[in-house]
Amino acid sequence: MNTPDLRRERRLLAAALGIEVTDLPALAGATPEGLRAVRRGLGEHQYARHRRTFRRIGKLAGAVPTALASRIAQAALGPVVSARAAATMEPDLAIKLAASLPATFLADLSVQLDAERASAIIAGLPEHTVLEVAALLVERGEHLTLSRFISVIDTSVAAHVVEQLDARALLEIANLAEDGDAVDGVLREVPQSRADEVANAVTDEQTALDLLDVVARVSAEQGQRLLDAVATSETATSHLEAARTARSL
Amino acid sequence: MSNVTVQQLADDLGLDHAALDGLEAVPATEVEALRGLVAEAVAAEDALVSDSLDAAIDALPRPLRGRARGLLLEHS
Numbered sequence: 001m002n003t004p005d006l007r008r009e010r011r012l013l014a015a016a017l018g019i020e021v022t023d024l025p026a027l028a029g030a031t032p033e034g035l036r037a038v039r040r041g042l043g044e045h046q047y048a049r050h051r052r053t054f055r056r057i058g059k060l061a062g063a064v065p066t067a068l069a070s071r072i073a074q075a076a077l078g079p080v081v082s083a084r085a086a087a088t089m090e091p092d093l094a095i096k097l098a099a100s101l102p103a104t105f106l107a108d109l110s111v112q113l114d115a116e117r118a119s120a121i122i123a124g125l126p127e128h129t130v131l132e133v134a135a136l137l138v139e140r141g142e143h144l145t146l147s148r149f150i151s152v153i154d155t156s157v158a159a160h161v162v163e164q165l166d167a168r169a170l171l172e173i174a175n176l177a178e179d180g181d182a183v184d185g186v187l188r189e190v191p192q193s194r195a196d197e198v199a200n201a202v203t204d205e206q207t208a209l210d211l212l213d214v215v216a217r218v219s220a221e222q223g224q225r226l227l228d229a230v231a232t233s234e235t236a237t238s239h240l241e242a243a244r245t246a247r248s249l
Numbered sequence: 250m251s252n253v254t255v256q257q258l259a260d261d262l263g264l265d266h267a268a269l270d271g272l273e274a275v276p277a278t279e280v281e282a283l284r285g286l287v288a289e290a291v292a293a294e295d296a297l298v299s300d301s302l303d304a305a306i307d308a309l310p311r312p313l314r315g316r317a318r319g320l321l322l323e324h325s
Contacts, residue, residue, distance in 0.1 A: 028274075028275065031271035034271020038272070044263075045261075056321050080297055080298075
């Protein structure tokens, strides 16, 4: 059965494997939990294989001048290894290093960063840095990356990021995020005008299906707010009805 | 768990067999394809880490390279 959880987990697993979701085998009969276990197992396995090296890189970064560490991260290590090493560092050192790196490199690094492992670092970054990096990720259409940060950045900061998103991107990110409660928390911060924009973005059946998926994973209160906004638009309402019919078939 | 390929995938990832119970119903050929993709992802990251370390050492001032190489590559 093609549930929202299953669609989300297929997208996340494909990303972890470094492939397009269309290149992932059908895996018929897999549960979302099964796919999640593979994805998380792969992440842990890859990290564990080089854990000692990543820690040593982190140690070395603390032993050389910040400017040199910053240059090596950008010119030699690259965003993947820098992201893995950053997650092993003391948050204070990683935050100091982040201040010496350009936002473009931090955005590259964010795509590779394990948001949960690096949550203490992210929490310590200045708000302007988070917003600058998020703006770049929005511009690049890195919706999957943005979805991973919803649960580790402050809700009010996330709400600022949401202001930069078009309504379709907002729906996609809300569906990709693993943490439904965090999505709900961000929606609470979103003004009614944004909810109305989301409703206006429901101009086809696919967007209506995306909206139904979001409604299904947030609180009844936030779900109803979105549905009420849709009800003010005849076009959106008709697409939503079509989507409901399609889903019940 | 009775699906042998799922058990092999769990072994590849260092997981308990029960962790992948959610793949029990997946046809063995598809689990095998998934194992191949997992192996490719692991190999790609291994190569990337190795190349990045070499590049990082080369980027250091020459007098520091020997010590850095010892620190970064020993038993890694």
